[in-house]
Amino acid sequence: MTSAGLQLDRVSRRFDVDGRSLLALDAVSLDAPAGSFIALIGPSGCGKSTLLRMLAGLDQPTSGELRVGGETPLALQQRGALGIAFQEASLLPWRSVESNVRFPFDVIGRMTQADRERVREMIALVGLEGFEQALPSQLSGGMRQRVAIARALVSQPQLLLLDEPFGALDQILRRSMNEELQRLWLNRPVTTVMVTHSVDEAIFLADKVVVMSGRPGRIARVVDIPFPRERPLSLLASAECRELEAELLTLMFEGKPSDQDDSQDECRHG
Amino acid sequence: MAELAGQAQDARKPETRRRPKARYAMPLKIALGWLALLALWEIAGRQQWVAGGALPSPSGILGQLIVDWHDYPEHIRATVRTSLIGFLLGNLVAVLVGFLMASWRPAGRLLSGVNVTLFAMPPIALTPILVIAFDGDAPRIALAALSTYYPTMVATVLGLTRVDARLLDLVRLYGGGRWATLRWIRLRHALPTLLAGLRVAAPNAVLGSLLAEFGSGAGAGLGHYLIGSLGRGDPARLWGIGLVATAISAGFYLSILLLARGWVGRQAPAQESLGGSSSGSMSRAGRLLCLAISVTLPVLLWWAAVWGLERVGVSPFVLRSPPELVVELFSTMRPESLTRIVGGALAQTVPWCLAGMLVGLAFALLLAIVGTLSPVLGRVLMPLSLLTQSMPLVALTPLIVLIFGRDGATILAITISVTFFPAYVTLAQGMALVPAATRDCVRVLGGSRWREIRLVSLPWSLPYLCAAARLVAPRAFLGVMIAEWLATGTGVGNLLNVARGSLDYGLVWAVVVAAVLVSVLLYLAVTLIEHWVLKRYAMASAS
Incomplete structure (x- = not known):
C-alpha cells in the first residue's frame, strides 16, 4: 500500500452541548501531498482532536468533505488502512x-x-x-x-494518526522518542497527522505545521518547515529553529485567523 | 458494590517502599495483634467473662466441633448443594440480564425497579412464601439464586460498559463493528469485574440458602441445624455451626478469588463511574414512561409468578395476586385488619433499624479515623471486617443472642454488627484514598494530624459515608428481622414467623410485601439523602 494525500474541503463540525449548538470546527480546508508529516498545534479546544477523530472516521463532519487519497476515512477503515496512537x-x-x-x-x-x-x-x-x-x-x-x-x-497504514503520542512522557524521553519516530517515518514515509501541544516537537517532526485557533476552530496559518531530513536533535537549539518556534508561539497566542493574503497555497481557510 | 470499587482502588495505590527493617516490622505487629486478640478470647472464654459462658473459648469451640462432627457432613452437603445450584442459576440469569442492559440502554431504565427491589429486598422476607409454594430443595435454591443476582448483574454491566473509549475507537479504526468490539475488548475487559462480582455474590448464595431453611421443614442443612440447636443453649455448638457456615462461605469466596488470580492475574475490576448515569438523549415523556414501567414491573413479576405457580398446581388458597392482596388488606371481614397488624409490627421494627444503622455508621466512622491515626490497628481490623463480610448473618445471630439475651439490646447489637463492618470497609478504603498532596498541604502549613483529619479526611470521606449508608440500609433491616425472628419475638421478623404457623396466608403475603416495600423505601430514602448531601458538597458518588 502506498500512502495517500489529504484533501479537506470546508470541513465543519457542530456539537450539541446542553441544548446549545457549539461550532467546534469552522470550514477548515487543507491539502497535503502523500507522504507528508503534518503537525496540528493550537490552544486547547481549537478542534485539533476533533479533526483527528474525523480523519480516523470515528466522527463525521457536519458539513464539508474529507478525502484521504480520494477515499473517505470510513472506506480506509474498512480496508484496515489507518493507524492510530493516543496520548496514553x-x-x-x-x-x-x-x-x-x-x-x-x-x-x-x-x-x-x-x-x-x-x-x-x-x-x-x-x-x-x-x-x-x-x-x-x-x-x-x-x-x-x-x-x-x-x-x-x-x-x-496509508494514513498514520498520532494524538499527542508523547504527551504523557517527560521532556528527555520525549526528545528521544521524537528522534525514534523520525527514524521510523523516514524508513517508510507514510502520510502522518500528529496533534501536539509541543511546538518544538512539531518543528522537529513535521513538514507542515498547521496552527489552529479556537472557538470556533479554524486554521490560523500553515507553516512549512524548511529544515532538511534527517534532522538532528541539535537542530532544536539552532537560531533558525528558535526563531520559527517564537513565530509559531506568537501565532498560537494571537489565536486569530490570519488574513486571506497571508495564506499559503495549501491552505484556504474559512 | 463497595467491595468492587475498593479492589479497583487498591490496585491503583502506588507501591509503598519501606526500609527493609520496617518491612518485617509491620507484618510482625499485625500477627502479634491477631495473636493478642485470640489469646484474649481464649482467656475470656475460660474465665466465662461474657454473659456466663456465652462466649466459649476457641479451644472449647474446637472441642465441641470434634464431638459433634458426625452430625455435620449431612448438613454441610445440603447447604453446599443448594447454595451452589442457586449460585449457578442466579448468576446465569444475572449475566444474561447484564448483557441485555449493556447492549440495550433502555433495558437498564426499565429494569431499575426490579433491580433495586432485588438488591434491597431482605431475603428472609421471601422465605415464608417460598416455603409455602415449593418443597424440597427448591426454596433454598430459589433464595440463593435471588441473593446472588444483584452483585453479578451490576458487575456484568460495569465490566462490559466501562471500557476505555480509546480501545473501542481502536477497533473501529480497523473497521471492526459491534461484534468485533465485544469479542476483542468488552468480553475480556469484563472478566475481572465479573469475577469480582461473583466473589461478592458467593457468600450471598450461602446466606440465601441458610435463610430459606428458617421455618421450612428441611431435614438437613446448617440453617436447620442452627435453629434446632438454638433451644439447647449450648454456646460452643452454636459457635461451631457459625464457624462452619462461615468457612463454607469463605471457601466459596476464596475459590473464586483464586480462579480470578489464575485467570486474569491482578488486573483491576472496573469501577462504577463517578457522577452517575447520564440521562442520555431521552425526552422527558420517555423518561417518565420508563419510570412508570420500571415501578410497575416488580408488581407484574409478582403477579406473573402467582399465575405461574397456580398453573403448576400450587393451591390458590395459599397464593395472593396483587389485586387480591389489596382487597384483603382493606377487608372489614377480619377481626383485626391486616393494615393494623402489619403497621403495628413495622412501628416496632423500623425505629430499631434506624437506630442500629446510625450507631453502626458512627462506630465505623470513628474507627476509620482511628485507623488512619494508627495503621497497625487498621490492618488488624480490615481482615476481620472482610471475614465478617463473608460470614453469613444468621450464623452470627444466635451468638449475639447468647451474649445479649432476648431483648432490645440483641436487636441493636445485631443491627450494629451487620452495618458496622461493611461501612468500616467502605470508609477505611475511602480514607486511604485521600491524595497525599492534599494532606501535605495541611501539614506544610503546620496543621496538626487532627486538623488534617477534620479539614481533609473527613470531608473527603463524606461520599464514602453516604455510599456506606446506602449499602448497609437493607442489611440493617434484614438484621433486625433476623433478630426479631430468632430472639425477641417482636416486630415484622416475628410476624413473618408466626403468620405462616397460623395458616393466615393473607397475613403472610401482607407481611412479606410490606417488608420488601419498606426495605426498598428505606434504601430509596438513603439514596435521596445521599444525592442531597453530594449536591450540597459538590461531590461525586463513591461507588
Missing part, C-alpha cells in the same frame, strides 16, 4: 507486547505470513526485542508508548 498508550492490559502489536490484524481478521514477519520486525524496530511476552503493566511509560507506535504502524 491505550494498550490492552491483558495482552503481551507481541499480542498488542498484532492486534490490528486480529480486528481486520486476516494475518499472512508476511504480517507475522512484520509484527516481529516492528517490535525490533521500536527496540523491544526480548520483551515480546511482557505485559503492559511490566513496561515503563516510554516502552508502552513504543508498543503503541509499533501497533499503529504494523498494518502499514
